[in-house]
Amino acid sequence: MKKNIAIIMGGYSSEVGISLKSGNVVYKHIDTEKYNAYKVHILENKWVHVDDNEEEYPINKEDFSTEIKGQKITFDCVFNAIHGTPGENGIILAYFDLIGLKHTSAPFYQMALTFNKRDTLSVVKQYGIATAVSIYLNKGDEIDCDAIIKKVGLPCFVKPNGAGSSFGISKVYTKGELIPAIEKAYEEDTEILIESFLDGTEVSVGVIQYKGETKVLPITEIVSENDFFDYKAKYEGESQEITPARLTDSQRNRVKEVAKRVYEILNMRGFSRSEYILVNDEPHFIEMNTVPGLTEASILPQQANHAGISLTELFGNAIEMALNN
Secondary structure: OOEEEEEEEEOOOOOHHHHHHHHHHHHHHOOOOOEEEEEEEEEOOEEEEEOOOOOEEEEEOOOOEEEEOOEEEOOOEEEEOOOOOOOOOOHHHHHHHHHOOEEOOOOHHHHHHHHOHHHHHHHHHOOOOOEOOEEEEEOOOOOOHHHHHHHHOOOEEEEEOOOOOOOOOEEEOOHHHHHHHHHHHHOOOOEEEEEEOOOOEEEEEEEEEEOOEEEEOOOEEEEEOOOOOOHHHHHOOOEEEEOOOOOOHHHHHHHHHHHHHHHHHOOOOOOOEEEEEEEOOEEEEEEEEOOOOOOOOOHHHHHHHHOOOOHHHHHHHHHHHHHHO
16 A cells, blocks of 8 residues: 655745755655655645645644545655755654654754754764864854954854855955854854864765665765855856765775764764865865755755666655654
8 A cells, every 4th residue: 555655845944945846856756656745835824735736735733634625634754855944953853753753854853953053063073073163153142253263264154053055154254254244144043153164175975874774875076166165056056066076085985984974973864965075185074964955956866866876766765764764
């Protein structure tokens, strides 16, 4: 008997449009011989199942069911395609755990931890993982530009703590640019971090659970046409994404070793895509994305393709891992 799968997409953040694209790709490529797939839009003003004719059916939040033409539909598993809140930060996953509904992501605590850039860095540093030098600020804190620059240097990066897709990030070259960059980051989050610039090769590496094992996918080298891997570089083609990355065997092996180690340190499950910068051949961890882009052009699907894993296999494996967990 086919399993009913709810593909949740949308969310409450600036990434809602990107999430809807990812969710629709999952819906397009899911194996319909094995699963009944349902698109579910999780939006601030409504939770609805949306059918192929764009007709909407409300989701009952008591048990996450819906009713279609008088028939109640319940779900066996949720495929999480929500970038940002409430999918990537674990909020909705805690709800699914409470009602006993399986999902394709890591447990809600791991999702909350990895969505918080500052907390993630604090954890991995304790295990000897190399990172940039960083300073943390909360909205309302006194800002001492001279002290910040003395610690992290120039140029530096100013980032919202809990935003994705490079929203709110600035590369700062001068003292005069620092305050505007901080204000921009605060538009996305009340917590920010300021990091030293790492001069090296930027790579992105997917680590997933595949057929019961932790699998490191082929590494992608990021060559941005812009100052850094910003929104336009990620989504508007203003970058080169070279898979497999142009690394030596020793560099490649070291990136894979560190990426797998970080995945295990953080007790991850399901999808992940992490960014590293190689400085003197040592990968410096930047951040982890636990609901990475899932469109045909996104990095993790590109990496899976190079590993011989189709989108249908990639998405089906995530569902089966969740169902059997």
